[in-house]
Amino acid sequence: MTASLIEAKGVAKVLGSGAGKVAALKGVTLSLDGGELTLLMGPSGSGKTTLLSILGCMLTPTEGTIRICGRSTAGAEPEDLALLRRQHVGFVFQSFHLFPTLSATDNVRLALDVRGERFRKAKVRAREALAKVGLAHKTKAFPRQLSGGEQQRVAIARAIVGNPSIILADEPTAALDGENGRAIMEILGGIAREQRRAVLIVTHDPRLLPFADRIVHIEDGRIVREERYGVKQS
Amino acid sequence: MPLVFTLAFRNLFYDRLRLVATIIGIVFSIVLVMIQMGLYFGFGRMVTTMIDHASADLWIMPKGTKCFEDPSLLETRERYRALAIDGVADAIPVVIGFADWRMPTGATTPVFVVGSDLRAGGLQPWNLVEGRIEALSAPKAVAVDRSYFDRLGISGLGATAEIRQQLVRVAAVTDGIRSFTTTPFVFMDVDRARAHTGVPNGKATYFLVRLDPGADRAAVRRQLLSRLSDVEVLTSAEFRERSRTFWLFSTGAGAALFAGALLGIIVGTVIVAQTLYSSTKEHLPEFATLRAIGSSSRYIYAVIVCQALLNAVIGFSIAALVGKAVVQLTAATALPIVITQGLMIGLFALTVAMCIASAIAAIVQVTRIDPAMVFSR
Ligand SMILES: Nc1ncnc2c1ncn2[C@@H]1O[C@H](COP(=O)(O)OP(=O)(O)O)[C@@H](O)[C@H]1O
Ligand SMILES: [Mg+2]
Numbered sequence: 001m002t003a004s005l006i007e008a009k010g011v012a013k014v015l016g017s018g019a020g021k022v023a024a025l026k027g028v029t030l031s032l033d034g035g036e037l038t039l040l041m042g043p044s045g046s047g048k049t050t051l052l053s054i055l056g057c058m059l060t061p062t063e064g065t066i067r068i069c070g071r072s073t074a075g076a077e078p079e080d081l082a083l084l085r086r087q088h089v090g091f092v093f094q095s096f097h098l099f100p101t102l103s104a105t106d107n108v109r110l111a112l113d114v115r116g117e118r119f120r121k122a123k124v125r126a127r128e129a130l131a132k133v134g135l136a137h138k139t140k141a142f143p144r145q146l147s148g149g150e151q152q153r154v155a156i157a158r159a160i161v162g163n164p165s166i167i168l169a170d171e172p173t174a175a176l177d178g179e180n181g182r183a184i185m186e187i188l189g190g191i192a193r194e195q196r197r198a199v200l201i202v203t204h205d206p207r208l209l210p211f212a213d214r215i216v217h218i219e220d221g222r223i224v225r226e227e228r229y230g231v232k233q234s
Numbered sequence: 235m236p237l238v239f240t241l242a243f244r245n246l247f248y249d250r251l252r253l254v255a256t257i258i259g260i261v262f263s264i265v266l267v268m269i270q271m272g273l274y275f276g277f278g279r280m281v282t283t284m285i286d287h288a289s290a291d292l293w294i295m296p297k298g299t300k301c302f303e304d305p306s307l308l309e310t311r312e313r314y315r316a317l318a319i320d321g322v323a324d325a326i327p328v329v330i331g332f333a334d335w336r337m338p339t340g341a342t343t344p345v346f347v348v349g350s351d352l353r354a355g356g357l358q359p360w361n362l363v364e365g366r367i368e369a370l371s372a373p374k375a376v377a378v379d380r381s382y383f384d385r386l387g388i389s390g391l392g393a394t395a396e397i398r399q400q401l402v403r404v405a406a407v408t409d410g411i412r413s414f415t416t417t418p419f420v421f422m423d424v425d426r427a428r429a430h431t432g433v434p435n436g437k438a439t440y441f442l443v444r445l446d447p448g449a450d451r452a453a454v455r456r457q458l459l460s461r462l463s464d465v466e467v468l469t470s471a472e473f474r475e476r477s478r479t480f481w482l483f484s485t486g487a488g489a490a491l492f493a494g495a496l497l498g499i500i501v502g503t504v505i506v507a508q509t510l511y512s513s514t515k516e517h518l519p520e521f522a523t524l525r526a527i528g529s530s531s532r533y534i535y536a537v538i539v540c541q542a543l544l545n546a547v548i549g550f551s552i553a554a555l556v557g558k559a560v561v562q563l564t565a566a567t568a569l570p571i572v573i574t575q576g577l578m579i580g581l582f583a584l585t586v587a588m589c590i591a592s593a594i595a596a597i598v599q600v601t602r603i604d605p606a607m608v609f610s611r
Pocket of ligand 2: 048
């Protein structure tokens, strides 16, 4: 049995301060393996985003431990966490977060640039990543010239171009219509299964259920249920 | 093009209005500093023109002389004592002093008389455009600068006037010998200068010492100091420095110029800091995204510093053009603004420092961002 790509053990997180203190997570244990697309589902305010942020090394847990590809994040400084993200994690956000002043290629290339890959090859790899998400013909377009679905595909290309073993997406289809949402899910599913990556998608959209290998339900900061399907048809 | 640069460049040009405001701020501030410093250098150069154009290895002057214009007098006998010292080839008397210039119309205006032994050539007028130096040996002959014709109520060569009820005749005309005090210079032979300024025979304001070839200047100076009483002996460089220090600092003129320059620096830094800060604030979500996709903070700082440097380069280039125009416009005035290459380099360094200092304000702000904000937007 291979070790999981991410292992969270007994993770608790308190957010805010003073009277506004909220126990967003209350002891979560979860691991993610390569080759699987996992859906994290739960009502609004249940702690999905907080869990995703902790798994992606954007936040540190108040209690519990996280291991990313075998490395513990205990005692890591912000710069160490940035390094872990660079090496292992790709993010996709609900509102895309593309750079409006950069072309599609440059938006993708940025993920290589922050990794110190600044040569000609970077441009080629950025174009390849765009081709993988079906945007080979829009490499020069700027975000405002792209539809929502296309923008999210650029964001996915940016997340995968650095070859991270973990892809984390927070409501990636929430800003898209049904058809575009399905297209995005198919791309993410393909990334999980063909490239043996761990893909975790936060959603409360039941239409995404058919794309999951595994569904984790969270409520009030605790994992309450888990379902696992066989390897899905693509 | 490296992406850091592209990002910085696009961030900057994304908001044209703010860019223009920033650039105007930098240009104003740098031009202000440039003019203040240019005046400082110009003034520093103006106050030493006479010393620059005198030919002397050493200056003998009354003890306590603060600047060239100081009218204290030396005793006649000191000149003979100086001449008796080994290594001294000559000690040329120079007499200076304020006097009234009475025009044929009867109107008067103050002038500054500069008299020197014309045969020995200690401190003669230069840049002659009409007449010859030799003509100044003729009785009553003086040299004036053509920029002062109106002030002196004359029209050129051959014009006459009176100084201390004694006739003078313009026998030579110079160009560009202007005084920062705005009092016209009148050059003449040393004996007549005494008569026109009421200096007793033999006395002088300075003795310009010329050394014998091969004489040791330091040794001669020591001898002069020990044999002459109540005098100081300075090299031209030392006298220049003393004159400049007096005019710039004892009079407060230099302090005023420096205060103006400092004001320019502060205003500039505040403007650049303010705009860079608000630009960074506006792009904060983008910096959070960069952070989320794993960029180091150094990468983000590089973007901000690059933005600051672009501001600096654009602002400085425009300021330099403005400065060039100002230099040309003031070249022929009584107080030309002098912008040396060193000043230019210093100003560029200042612009960069100003922009980097402003960038730090923006960077402090960025270090406080929470990359998790990418999820809440
Ligand atoms: N920065 C914060 N400060 C205080 N409380 C927060 C903060 N962020 C989220 N919370 C609270 O933590 C809980 C979990 O939030 P979140 O993980 O965003 O939920 P979800 O993504 O499932 O909607 C909520 O009650 C939310 O109000
Ligand atoms: Mg959420």
